[in-house]
Amino acid sequence: MSDSSAGSDAIFEGIKWDGQGLIPVVVQDEKAGDVVMVAYMNKEALALTQETKRAHYYSRSRKKLWLKGETSGHFQVVKSIFLDCDGDTLLLKVDQTTAACHTGYWSCFYRMWDNTWKPVGEKVFDEHAVYGDRT
Amino acid sequence: MSDSSAGSDAIFEGIKWDGQGLIPVVVQDEKAGDVVMVAYMNKEALALTQETKRAHYYSRSRKKLWLKGETSGHFQVVKSIFLDCDGDTLLLKVDQTTAACHTGYWSCFYRMWDNTWKPVGEKVFDEHAVYGDRT
Numbered sequence: 001m002s003d004s005s006a007g008s009d010a011i012f013e014g015i016k017w018d019g020q021g022l023i024p025v026v027v028q029d030e031k032a033g034d035v036v037m038v039a040y041m042n043k044e045a046l047a048l049t050q051e052t053k054r055a056h057y058y059s060r061s062r063k064k065l066w067l068k069g070e071t072s073g074h075f076q077v078v079k080s081i082f083l084d085c086d087g088d089t090l091l092l093k094v095d096q097t098t099a100a101c102h103t104g105y106w107s108c109f110y111r112m113w114d115n116t117w118k119p120v121g122e123k124v125f126d127e128h129a130v131y132g133d134r135t
Numbered sequence: 136m137s138d139s140s141a142g143s144d145a146i147f148e149g150i151k152w153d154g155q156g157l158i159p160v161v162v163q164d165e166k167a168g169d170v171v172m173v174a175y176m177n178k179e180a181l182a183l184t185q186e187t188k189r190a191h192y193y194s195r196s197r198k199k200l201w202l203k204g205e206t207s208g209h210f211q212v213v214k215s216i217f218l219d220c221d222g223d224t225l226l227l228k229v230d231q232t233t234a235a236c237h238t239g240y241w242s243c244f245y246r247m248w249d250n251t252w253k254p255v256g257e258k259v260f261d262e263h264a265v266y267g268d269r270t
Contacts, residue, residue, distance in 0.1 A: 014252055026161050026170055033168035035161055038224045050248070082244035083252050085236050089173045091244040101220050109217035109226040113185070117149055117218050 011050055011081075012043060016088040022058055023090055027100065030079045030093040036100035037108040039068075041090065053078045055092060072130050074098045099124045102131060146185055146216075147178060151223040157193055158225055162235065165214045165228040171235035172243040174203075176225065188213045190227060207265050209233045234259045237266060 017023055022040040029036050039057040041049070045065055048056040055068045055076035069075030076094035083090055101108040104123035111117040152158055157175040164171050174192040176184065180200055183191040190203045190211035204210030211229040218225055236243040239258035246252040 010251065011248055014246075024159055024173065026173060028170055035163055035170060035226050038159065038161060038219065081248040083246045083248070084173065084243040085238050085240070085245070086243070089243075091170050103220050105220070108219040108221070108224075110220070111149075111218045113146060113216040113218070116145065 011046060014083060014087045015046075015090075016086065017043075018088070020060075022060070023088060025055075025057065025090040025092055027055065027076065027092045027094055027096075029096045029100075031095065032106075034107050035109060036094075036096055036106065046090075049078055049092075050081070055094060069097065072098075072102070074100065074130075076100070103127055104130075146181060149218060149222045150181075150225075151221065152178075153223070155195075157195070158223060160190075160192065160225040160227055162190065162211065162227045162229055162231075164231045164235075166230065169242050170244060171229075171231055171241065181225075184213055184227075185216070190229060204232065207233075207237070209235065211235070238262055239265075 015023060021042050025039050025041050026035060027037045027039065028034065040060055042058040045056040045058050055078055057066045057068060059066045074097045076092070076096055078092055078094050080093045081090060099106045101110065103110070104125050104127040105121060106124050110119055110121050112120045150158060156177050160174050160176050161170060162172045162174065163169065175195055177193040180191040180193050190213055192201045192203060194201045209232045211227070211231055213227055213229050215228045216225060234241045236245065238245070239260050239262040240256060241259050245254055245256050247255045
């Protein structure tokens with residue numbers, strides 16, 4: 001066990017990790033009420049989140065721990081953590097800095113079904129300026 | 136293709152189904168703003184949801200299509216459907232009848248971390264009266 005998770009094992013009780021040792025996490029901005037993203041945590045990410053009050057996740061594509069905001073500065077200050085009835089999904093209520101989505105939208109759920117997946121809302125930052133021209 | 140999904144294929148565009156042909160769905164009560172549950176849809180469930188405006192899911196444990204409210208009467212009238220930036224998660228904004236959780240709580244996320252997973256909020260219905268004494 002890493003130092004970062006020392007003493008935080010109690011939060012793991014009742015959590016049902018999936019076959020990859022992960023749990024999906026719904027993230028809601030506490031003030032606005034908007035669901036801004038869904039990501040995944042492993043035990044280390046949850047322990048670090050609890051300890052630092054900054055949301056950490058496990059990137060399934062990059063296969064590594066990830067501090068939300070480490071590149072963009074768009075951190076999530078965690079206000080509260082909820083577990084669902086089945087123990088297989090978490091909900092974080094956060095104070096989202098600037099925007100949650102890497103596309104520049106406030107929420108990752110910026111496309112609404114209206115005969116097509118239509119972008120709604122406005123971009124709040126320029127993703128190229130923040131992340132560079134990654135392809 | 137079943138009749139129920141006839142003509143509704145456009146909504147599938149841009150959706151990345153997981154290895155089991157499913158997509159996680161975050162459900163938010165539009166009026167209250169609360170995240171009330173997370174469930175999974177397959178293509179048939181999404182097509183039926185779009186067609187009927189009543190949320191349908193695919194139960195991973197029972198391995199079958201499921202109309203939310205079919206037993207309890209606690210239907211979800213779908214107001215809008217959002218897709219996230221990666222195309223791998225949906226968000227439904229709904230009008231939730233009575234309560235979302237089979238435990239009797241309004242939201243499935245009724246346990247908040249406070250040194251233990253502490254139930255918060257109040258039960259709004261008696262789950263034994265609604266579902267019977269299933270064990």
